[in-house]
Amino acid sequence: MRRLIFASVVVLIVSAAAPAVARADDRDKSKEQVEFGIRVAQNGLWNEALYRWKKAVELDPTYAAAWNNLAIAYEHEGKFEDAKKAYEKALELDPKNLMIRQNYDLFKEINDRTKRRSGK
Amino acid sequence: MTARSAAAASSLVLAGTLALAGCTGFYEIPIETPIQPKMDVTGFQRVLVAGFIGGGTEDVDANLETVRLLRSQLRTKSPLRVIEAEVLPLAEIANTEASRDNGTGITTSSAGVMPVGPIPTANVVNTPDPKAADPKADPKKNGESSIRNEKDLARFDKIFADVAYWKKLGEEYQSPLIVTGTVLFTPNQTSGFVMTNREVFDSLGRRSVVPVRTYMERKGFILQPRFVFIDGRTGAILYSETFHEEILYPQNQSVPALSTYFELMDRVIPSFLSTLSAQKIRGTRVLLK
Numbered sequence: 001m002r003r004l005i006f007a008s009v010v011v012l013i014v015s016a017a018a019p020a021v022a023r024a025d026d027r028d029k030s031k032e033q034v035e036f037g038i039r040v041a042q043n044g045l046w047n048e049a050l051y052r053w054k055k056a057v058e059l060d061p062t063y064a065a066a067w068n069n070l071a072i073a074y075e076h077e078g079k080f081e082d083a084k085k086a087y088e089k090a091l092e093l094d095p096k097n098l099m100i101r102q103n104y105d106l107f108k109e110i111n112d113r114t115k116r117r118s119g120k
Numbered sequence: 121m122t123a124r125s126a127a128a129a130s131s132l133v134l135a136g137t138l139a140l141a142g143c144t145g146f147y148e149i150p151i152e153t154p155i156q157p158k159m160d161v162t163g164f165q166r167v168l169v170a171g172f173i174g175g176g177t178e179d180v181d182a183n184l185e186t187v188r189l190l191r192s193q194l195r196t197k198s199p200l201r202v203i204e205a206e207v208l209p210l211a212e213i214a215n216t217e218a219s220r221d222n223g224t225g226i227t228t229s230s231a232g233v234m235p236v237g238p239i240p241t242a243n244v245v246n247t248p249d250p251k252a253a254d255p256k257a258d259p260k261k262n263g264e265s266s267i268r269n270e271k272d273l274a275r276f277d278k279i280f281a282d283v284a285y286w287k288k289l290g291e292e293y294q295s296p297l298i299v300t301g302t303v304l305f306t307p308n309q310t311s312g313f314v315m316t317n318r319e320v321f322d323s324l325g326r327r328s329v330v331p332v333r334t335y336m337e338r339k340g341f342i343l344q345p346r347f348v349f350i351d352g353r354t355g356a357i358l359y360s361e362t363f364h365e366e367i368l369y370p371q372n373q374s375v376p377a378l379s380t381y382f383e384l385m386d387r388v389i390p391s392f393l394s395t396l397s398a399q400k401i402r403g404t405r406v407l408l409k
Contacts, residue, residue: 031409038147038407065145065408072405078154099146099406110153110401 023060030060037069046076057086064094068103080111145409152400159349159359161396166296167200168352170289171208173276175267176306177341179377183207186303186345189382193389198397203293210300211267214279270344273302280348283355290352297396298350301360303343305381308366311337340368341377343384347392359395363388 037052050073056066071086087104094100161167169190174182187207195202267273279285286298318332346362365384369375393399 034409038409041149041407042147069407072149072151072407075153075405076151078156097408099408103405106403106405107153110155110403114155 026060027063030056030063030066033059034063034066034069037073041069041073046073049073050077057089062093064090064097064100067093068097068100071107072103075107075110080114083107084111147407147409148404149407150402151405152402155394155399155401157397157399158361158395161200161297164200164295164297164352166203166294167194167198167299167396168203168205168289168293168296169194169299170205171210171213171300172345173211173214173267173273173279173302174305175211175273175302176269176304177377180305180381182303182305182381183210185378185381186385189385189389190299190392193393194396197393200297200396203296205293208300210279211276213285214276217279217282217285267304269306270304273304276302280350280357280360285355286350286352287355290350290355293352295353297358298352299347300350301346301348303345305377305384306342306344307339307377308342308368309337309339310368311335314338337371338368339371340366340375341380341384342366343381343388345385345388347395349395361391361395363391 033052033056037049037056040046040052041049050070053066053070053073056063057070060066067086067090071083071090074080074083074086084107087100087107090100091097091104169187172183172186174180174186176182184207191202191204194200267276280300290296290298312335313333314336315331316334316336317329319327320330321327343365344362346360348357349359350356351358365387367380367384390399
């Protein structure tokens with residue numbers, strides 16, 4: 001009986017810890033993509049960077065930095081709606097991050113100007 | 121705020137934010153945000169900056185200077201081929217068209233109107249008297265001298281809606297995009313209190329700058345260009361945009377009217393160009409790890 005209880009407790013602990021381990025694993029993989037994206041963006045390869053950061057947010061949708069970088073890549077591509085959504089997601093995940101806020105404010109200035117011009 | 125000063129200000133703010141954040145997992149990166157043109161000009165290969173109805177002052181030939189400036193800008197900053205043609209004396213043409221319609225000219229000084237053909241072409245050369253063939257050389261002769269304000273200018277507006285005229289002009293130049301409009305460049309004078317900085321020294325000889333309110337008489341110019349974009353295939357107006365820029369100098373500072381005109385046009389040109397071609401706004405963002 002004792003063995004059965006012990007086995008059940010072990011199974012419970014392992015199953016509870018598994019998602020956390022998986023999440024940590026996802027974050028690590030996502031981080032790898034983010035870092036690679038930064039390196040290629042610094043070399044002007046924005047398409048590759050965009051692809052990497054897209055993968056990063058797929059792997060870990062709670063990673064604010066990945067959303068921030070993805071927003072910048074969209075902005076660079078002129079995809080303003082996608083950039084807006086990505087910035088908002090980044091801010092939702094990390095509302096106190098001054099750098100994301102600063103990026104978003106600069107983006108908004110351009111986006112608002114574009115909207116005024118097109119009369120939208 | 122100009123794009124350059126906005127970029128400088130945003131860089132400063134960004135630097136401040138980074139210093140405040142004091143963290144290491146970030147990378148500042150320059151980006152170029154593409155801005156789509158206001159107009160779709162993919163159907164055109166050529167652009168004709170035809171002429172403008174100018175007025176406000178006789179110190180600057182607003183028609184000639186605007187055409188020359190826009191053509192030179194478009195030559196380097198637009199994908200369209202710029203047609204080199206004679207500058208249209210548009211005020212005079214508007215007058216002639218109005219006279220044809222109702223038997224009277226637009227301006228009170230219609231005695232100066234000369235019977236010219238409606239569309240001067242690029243091939244006109246070797247005219248015996250260049251001044252007679254080129255009414256723009258004397259603004260008084262083309263009705264522009266009577267244009268002092270927006271109200272005077274409004275009387276010429278009909279010409280832009282004259283589809284038949286613009287279509288005919290378009291046919292002449294193989295259906296280009298036609299750029300025309302009005303340019304009002306008026307002297308401006310004002311007096312009142314302005315904030316200036318004054319150097320002061322305390323008893324120890326230390327220098328500081330304090331803002332003071334000073335009564336000043338100032339003079340300058342107001343530039344109000346209106347750009348009208350016309351489809352040379354149909355003669356219809358595609359897009360139109362009006363700008364307002366002004367500048368004031370201290371009364372004792374002598375700045376030539378033409379310099380002021382170019383200074384004010386410099387502020388308008390980026391917006392004008394972004395109507396026809398995609399522009400890129402340079403900025404800086406922060407990538408995070």
